[in-house]
Amino acid sequence: LVRRAVAIHIQHFGTEQVAPWVEYNVSGLVAYFAKSYGRIIYNNLRSRDASSEDIARIDCFWKAHERLCHAELADSVHHVAALKRNLILIIVESLNSWAVEYEHKGKKLMPVLDSLVKSEGTLSALDMVSQIHSGISSDGQFIYNTGMYPASDVTTVSYYTGNSFHALPMYFADRPSFEVIGEAAAMWKHYETTLAYGYNRLYDNIGRLAKLDAIGRDEAIFRSALEVIDTIDKPFVAELTTITMHGPYKEDFVAVPDWIAGIEGLGEMIRNYLGVANYFATGLGRFLEELKRRGLYDDSLIVIASDHESPVDKTVDEKGYGRIAFVAVNAGVSRRIDHPVGQVDVFPTILDLMGVSDTVPYRGMGISMLNPRLDGAISRHGKIVGDSISPELEEMLRMSREASDVMLRCDWFGR
DSSP states (O other), X not given: OOSSSXXXXXXXXXXXXXXXXXXXXXXXXXXXXXXXXXXXXXXXHHOOOOOHHHHHHHHHHHHHHHHHHTSOOSSOOTTTOOTTSEEXXXXXXXXXXXXXTOEETTEESSHHHHHHHHSTTOEEEEEEEOOOOTTTHHHHHHHHHHSSOOOSXXXXXXXXXXXXXXXXXXXXXXXXXXXXXXXXXXXXXXXHHHHHHTOSEEEOOTHHHHHHHTSOHHHHHHHHHHHHHTTSOSSOEEEEEOOTTSTTOOOTTOOOOHHHHTOTTOOHHHHHHHHXXXXXXXXXHHHHHHHHHTTOSTTEEEEEEESSOOOSOGGGOTTOTTEEEEEEEXXXXXXXXXXXXXXXXXXXXXXXXXXXXXXXXXXXXXOOTTSTTOOOEEOTTSOEEOTTOOHHHHHHHHHHHHHHHHHHHTTGGGO
């Protein structure tokens, strides 16, 4: 199908949290088997039907959620949404929001993203609260695809990939959809999650192509995605999950630019982080230019969102540690949201911007960023974030985590 990237025909394999050889190498033989069997037993104990008390808690959450979602939108999205346009979701590894606007002596770290935030037709939120748990990157992908919070006490992809979901690609089932990832598919159960979220194809292990071509992995991911796009019908749905910005922020064929290397007073880790962030942004710029060259840019909603934050160095983060980024290009709405929002709010926002909100049975557990009643979020530690958050929203947010846990445990959508 593609010149270099090999399409995996999706099948259901195993139940490991990560690739078995990784867990074996980390834990050792005895601990590996203990964890494997313990996981099966624990999962069977957790799986159960919803009790009347569970249903009452979930219903209470949804009633509070519905009251907030019935508020008038600040903008009508119907005149900007195009039902037939492409959706490209780029999930960026470890992107702190401060990095988007970081500069030194007039040199911008991520000039492409910084420019997009300021462009007409862009909806952005650089005060997005990370809501992942033990699943880390896989939790970020889970939130964006399902509109649910990840499990707060176990790793979501270890226990719940067999659940039924109302996931983002399922609302565009009439068009081709695919994922491109840098690591092997067995890592973080990508075989299972691709099926669970409704993607048609998974292109994995793109990191090996990077070595063959002597380029960084993100560049290989962007190139592979373009090759797939050239072969499929339009419109399409694509998810690209980057990897070069993963700690320890070093990668073959990715050099720290001289202007970053010359910044005084930075530790090695933060210097390396700035280097890979600059590299990602440069590759993103080339990818967007290629979309323009193909005549696809203007016909695509391009969403760029961090999977989670990176604790590289708090001293350079003027807005506070833990904030991540959301940027929607060609949104038809020119606005930068300055108050906190949550990762779970991305799902309903995409539905609004794609013009399908009124036609889908489930809009996610969050609230669209176009809804004026969204003025805060809940952190993964259960802290309510927002200077002027309404009592109604706070009440709903405090119920959300428990409601999501129960919905996962009883496979709410598959009952």
